[in-house]
Amino acid sequence: MTIMLVSLILGAFAALYYYLTQNYKYWQKRGIPCPDGALPGIGHMLPAITLRTTFSEFLRKMYNNNKNCSMVGFYSFTKPSLIVIEPQLVKTVLQTNFASFNRNVFQVDPDLDPLVALNPFNLFDEKWQTARKRLTYAFSSMRLKILLESVKPVCVLFENYLNNKLSKTEKVEVELKDLFAKFTAQVVAGAGFGVDGYCFNEEKKNLSFQKIGEVVLEPSLRTKIATMLLFLVPSLNKIFKISFVPKHIDNFFRTLVAELMEQRRKDGKPRNDFLHLMTELEKQEGIKFDVELLTAQAFSFVVDGYETSSIVMSLVGYQLAVHQEIQEKLRKEVMSVFKKYNDEITYEGLKEMTYMDQVLNESQRIIPTAGFQSKICTEEFELRGSDGLVCRVQPSTEIQIPVHGLQHDPRYWNNPEVFDPERFNPENKQNIDRFVFLPFGEGPRICPGMRMALLQIKAGLATLLRKYSLELSPKTKLPLKMIPGVILASPEGGLWVKIRQL
Ligand code: HEM
Incomplete structure (x- = not known):
């Protein structure tokens, strides 16, 4: 009896082991390099799931250890996943053969998170095209000029806020992400929805758009778990059912967009925001847009625009605080452009701040906001590396683009x-x-929001540099280390600087 029981248990373990490791010869059979050490059921993901490292850092290490290959495989839990290392293969995946890799990795349950599921990032085929077309329409040069009109008053509020802080003291110590999140959340409220975001209003800070953004996106334990489940093991979320957007926020945006759109359709007054542009587009196309999809598109300003842009601004601010000579050179450019345009922020003036573009690019190279991008193979395709490696990629295989690795590779960048x-x-x-x-x-x-992002980032940074200087505070933990479990770059302990009036 005992022997039978032991045999049964051993048999069950052997079956489980087989089940959890059956795929682990996948890359070997195809002649694609793959590091050893895949653990049953976990594959190579131990450092990422134990929150010892970010997924971006994990991919960067894989990239660095396999730099001389055109591609390398690994196991994300039990699934084979492929990292493309050679730039011409990155081009094949992202551009030339887009038809075979046209989906992003996130799988969002439309019942749990309807607004996120309808975000262009998570859509494909026709719905994706429609959603993208509308965002692209809103961010053309002509319409960006309209949206800039909503960014300008935010610059004034931002300046007043800093003036207030510095009215009684020579310098203030601030955390940059928190400071710039006020700015970008206020922009989202104004340029997205045409409402006051209360982000610089201390009395209403609990009702502010910044607070809403924090609930959805800040790296709390809830969002870390939601992100992990959504990104790494989407199937597990079918059991746990954790949503990204809490119900009350989902309801808030639905009501806001439905009411604002109705009001705009009725009064027809021109306004400087995304919803107004959508009413214009409705007129052009002669149809009434579905309010659910519209809400999701406007909400995309919050999930895609507010957090990414404030991260970029804070990382630029950090670099300027560390590199005083670069800060000074940039300030000179900002001052001369302000002088040329009568001390006003203008679309043309922002375009002329070309050294600002250089600083922004370099900051995004050295610490990219998204250190990787992930795609899904949707149609079998043969990837051919210049080193002779050939991989017939099967539908549903995940492809990882190691952005951080590529942006720090000494073959492409001197002293990266x-x-x-x-x-x-x-x-x-x-x-x-x-x-x-x-x-x-x-x-x-x-x-699709790149030009809108750059517009608001440049306007905000110009406002800051014109009147204030930044120096690094010892409160910033160096060297910077990103918080594991969070997809976008989030330095541990925050980025602290001291700001003073010039
Ligand atoms: C500096 C700020 C921003 C950064 C660094 C950033 C970065 C990115 C990246 C890396 C992607 C993925 C591209 C890919 O999958 O190939 C993306 C996609 C996207 N971004 Fe941004 N973004 C920023 C601002 C914005 C803004 C302001 C908006 C809209 C208001 C926006 C809307 C989107 C959308 C909708 C997608 C999905 C596009 C698609 O899948 O077709 N982003 N962004």
Whole structure:
């Protein structure tokens, strides 16, 4: 009896072991390099799931250890996943053969998170095209000028806020992400929805758009778990049913968009925000847009725009605080442009801040907001590396683009760990391969909000640099280390600086 029981238990373990490891010869059979050490059921993901490292850092290590190959496989739990290392393969996946890799990895349950499920990032085929078309329409040069009109008053509020803080003291110590999140959340409220975001209003701070953004996106334990489940093991979320967007926030945005759209359709007054542009587009197309999809698109400002842009601003602020000479050079440019345009922020003036573009690019190269991008193979495709490796990628295989690795590879960047905006000056910029610098992605799924993001970031930074200087505070933990379990770059302990009036 005992022997039978032991045999049964051993048999069950052997079956489980077989089940959890059956795929682990996948890459070997195809002649694709793959590191040893895949653990049953976990594959190579131990450092990421135990929150010892970020997924971006995990991919960067894989990239560095396999740099001389055109591609390398690994196991994400039991699933084979492929990292493309050679830039021409990155181009194949993101652009040339987009048809075979046209989906992003997130699988969002539309019943749990309807607004996130309808975000262009998670859509494909026709729905994706419609959603993208509307965002692209809103962010054309002509309409960006309209949206800038909503960004300008936020710059004034931002300046008043800093003036207030500095009215009684010579310098203030602030955490940059928190400071810039006020700015970008206020922009989202104004340029997205045409409402006051209360982000610079201390009395209403609990009702502010910044607070809403924090609930959805800040790295709390809830969002870490939700992100992990959504990104790494989407199937597990069918059991746990953790949603990204809490119900009350989902309801808030639905009501807000439905009411604002109705009001705008009725009164027809021109306004400087995304919803107004959507009423214009409705008129052009002669149809009434579905309110659910519209809410999801406007909500995309919050999930895609507010957090990413404030991260970029805070990382630029950090670099400027560390590199005083670069801060000074940038301030000179800002001052001269302000002088030329009568002390006003203008679309043309922002365009002329080309050294600002260099600094922004270099900051995004050295610490990309998204250190990787993930795609799903949707149609069998043969990837051929210049080293002779050939991989017939099967549908549903995950493809990882190691953005951080590519942006720090000494084969493409001299002294990659040095912060040097001159890499992006007009002469040097021409020599950069588009597929080794991917802060906004590339190809048909390139970030549609890129121009809006750059517009608001430049306006905010110009407002700051014109009147204030930044110096690094010892409160910033160096070297910077990103919080594991969070997809976008989030330095542990925050980025602290001291700001003083010039
Ligand atoms: C500095 C700020 C921003 C950064 C660094 C950023 C970065 C990115 C990246 C890396 C992607 C993925 C591209 C790919 O999958 O190939 C993306 C996609 C996207 N971004 Fe942004 N983004 C920013 C701001 C914005 C803003 C302001 C909006 C909208 C208001 C926006 C809307 C989107 C959307 C909708 C997608 C999905 C596009 C698709 O799959 O077709 N982003 N962004």
